[in-house]
Amino acid sequence: MSYVGPEFDPSQPPRRSIGRPLTVAVAALVPTCLAGWLVYQATSGPGGEGPARSLPASPSASAGSDRPSASSSSSPSGSDEPGEDKGDEKDEDDKGGKGRGDDDNDSTTKPPAGRPAASGPLKGKVVVIDPGHNAGNFRHATEINRLVDIGTNRKECDTTGTSTNDGYTEAKFTLDVSRRLRTLLQAQGATVTLTQDGDRPWGPCVDERARIGNKAHADAVVSVHADGSGAGNRGFHVIMPAKVRSGGADTSGIVAPSKELGERIAGNFVSATGSRPSNYIGKGTGLDTRSDLGGLNLSTVPKVFIECGNMRDAKDAARLTSGAWRQKAAQGISEGIAGFLRG
Template sequence: MSYTGPEFDPPQQRRPRRGPLTVALAALVPGALLGWLVYEEVGGGGSGAEVRTASPAPASSASPLSSAPGTASSAASPGASPDASPGDDGKVSGTPSARPGGTGPLKGKVVVIDPGHNPGNFRHTAEINRQVDIGTNRKECDTTGTSTNDGYTEARFSLDVAHRLRTLLEQQGATVKLTRDGDSPAWGPCVDERARIGNTARADAAVSIHADGSAPGNRGFHVILPGSVHAGAADTRPIVGPSHDLGVRIAGNFLRETGEPPSNYLGEGTGLVTRTDLGGLNLSTVPKVFIECGNMRDSKDAALLTSGAWRQQAAQGISEGIVSFLRRS
């Protein structure tokens, strides 16, 4: 999801590699964020969460994927095909529907996963450019999303991670619903409908999965939290607190599982950003966050985002954050 310019920009020239001093300073950021997130979760930031321990962030001199726990593969191969791992985004016909959970610790909990954008949006420009009410103003129904310079689209990435995440949550007993799945619907849904799906399901948690389209050299993940909005059809005041808790837990676990650093261009190193201009958050009546898993236009992030093994780690980190949130709520 891009923040400036067209939603699907042409490939850009890559920046020269950063010098050793910049790399050394950047290595300090994940550790600082992880400590801050633990502080938040034990109550220092007012979240009131139970005490949990977290593993140190991987050092920059080692592969962030070489020792990340909880994955099917011990290392992601950046050069691997995006479809190299099982659980990728094969098309599934039919209207997205809730899949009942099992008998695990999350039995009775409902999670809505919102894979950003849709591959069909490129062929339905009139439909996705239609303006919809997001409470504070009107915006496009949806956008095309971004892609890596080699053409791996955000829509394809987000659905693959959503499938992996659904499997992990169902193994914990949760009932999981996707806002889109495979080739259904043909485009969209619109951002207001994406929020409505979570509201109608009375989700205990909702997560929208994205990857950013910022400039090369900008890298890292960030979790987008809803700001306080009370305008028109939007009233986020009841969900701001629980959404913050959900976002903090996802950010901490995502960092630990993937080794991906927090964004170096948004969030001031916290990995957390608050926004009031996103219909998917403004119109939600259930705890909801967005996660931008990395920047598709940065070569280092793109190498991770196109790796099936790394996407499994991403799903694991998001899942652990959701499970942590649901087990205390």
């Protein structure tokens, strides 16, 4: 773009002198301009629209972002997270919306963690919520591919997780649901810890996720996930620990309470979300038992995983990307946890 300044003003034709009439006209305008300037100064106080004043930044403009900064070019969209929303399209209802999780309290904006209510039915209870994967994992292949001991064998530290066909990531989904879940449990007086809150560039590894729950002496731990199975495979399922005694793993003390926790979550999840149990895992019960997950094998406190739906199925994906449905999912999980903790 070229600059047009005083030195580049086009030349003007010579002007004829108009003598005294111009002098008189200028003299008459001076008092008028002075009066106008005084009025402007008097009316352009705080909140006025004077050109030299700037408006204060809105709260949303000053809010921090929980996303790690881009450190490599491996992201498919430059500095953006995979599946990051750039529009302001609102989600539709839980029957399926056009949005990709771009509603309020999504993982692009970090809500305050809050504190447990002063009193409530869960006062004194400790819950650890484990948001599966991490939005930054894809930038840290070396770190997450490192093998860790899960008792029965060695597995990758973590994975990137799956996504819907239009790019809404599992990591984004799990963090959003976990934050909603934390809010619901804290309102009932529970002390809630997240294994990660968008506050680290990758991970944690599966063994560290288990240690966080163990160290907190949690009364219940729930790891939030979404599946990445084939189209047509629909529904949720809850994964419970099998009995494992190998190496550093010994689940013998948590198998029974974890099963009760899983059953309560499954029942309440159906009621809150209207989702059906998985049609491809669990034989219609919505329950599955596994011995190959480090997060379960290394836990010493009651713990389950929940796969809230299949991101690769269009009908399930329509629910998972709906903010209204994610709130229902959090509600169902929280009611299951509360029922378990109340006994």
